[in-house]
Amino acid sequence: MDDGPLLSAAALTSFKLNGQFLALAEELAKPAGLTAAWWQVLGAVLPAPLPVAGIAREMGITRQSVQRIADILVDRGYAEYRENPAHRRAQLLAPTAAGLAAVRRITPQHGEAAKRLATIMGRDRLAAAVAALEDLSTALDQLDP
Template sequence: MPGRTPEGDALTNLVMPVFELAAALDNAASSITEGSQITPALWQVLGLLIDEPLTVAVIARRLGRARQSVQRLANVAVETGIAEWRENPEHKRSQLLALTSHGYAELASLRPRQHQWANEVAAKLGDQDLLHLSQLVKELTEAIRDEAD
């Protein structure tokens, strides 16, 4: 069995810090959504709907979650009036989940806290480093997804 390349070592050394980053982001999301009817998990789902309605399957794929867990969150969003089901012209049996005006308002209510948090954290790193990191994360995500296919 061959050993890892220097690139493989570098990627392996990145895994634990990324897991820690994910946990830190979850904690921040919990703080930002505290007192809201939107949970951090629901916030992730709703965030994908801001620009367009999506199917549960697409949301699950983008978030790397089980379809059933996203379905449960979608059902909660619909039951609370934050989202609604819409007909999908491309697939009759797979409805689209879309934000309602109430859903947009709920997300907007989180905006001041999210902005304050983002500004405070980002000030410690700077926009150029964060933009570069964002691009690298996108490229790494694509590479991992390509390898999985």
Template sequence: MTEEADLYRLLIADVYELAGESRRTSEALAGEVGQTAARWHVLSVLSDGPRTVAGAARRLGLARQSVQRVVTDLVRADLARLRTNPDHARAPLVELTAEGRSTLRALVRRSDADRSAVLREADLTRDDLDGARAVLRRLTATLRDHARER
């Protein structure tokens, strides 16, 4: 085993830990405005326009059934609505309502304030974040290419 391979494994462990911590804090932030992180994620994916439940699930990398449960909750709460899909009669389009857009804006405002405070406390600069993203994107692309070559 090489030192680089060991460092790679530690980096991946750190990424998982960061993702877990981010999910936990996102859940707490969502709760402050009466929502869940799952609802927040679906609201976000619907923010760029209507899509089917299957399309939202693909975008989120989740099972269609789990997204369907969240969509059902959002429709009941009047944060989203279903409309006829001209391309597929049995797969309606899901879109945000005005209340859903307002709720998403509140979630984003709360999150931006919290994350800005965290970044200040961590003393991270834009260059730090850009560099970290560049490394992660390069690793992701290389892993994807490597998997295709097999």
């Protein structure tokens, strides 16, 4: 059996989902003075400060893209660079009080969008879809390029 169409369908659906999630994220982030990309990078460092390379690995995008956004966030006062005790040259990015406040302004609309999506799909089906996407991501990590 030819599995090529399954890979193509998975990729095309993922590309569409990415666009849909980015559009939703832009809509949610805009009132807080952020873009979807800024929110994404800030979100990566909410649990703990990370180096740019670590953020890029976690998000699956280039270090250069994250560096550009991190510099903008620092310039705008939403984040700051901190000394990294594990690596002198790779500073840690951390949110500032202004960055945390901006993300908190998104939270109510984010919660409402999540509730609407769970209502449309059903919470169990949404949870199963998330689990399937996580499994797909793990499997793709195991492919040899």
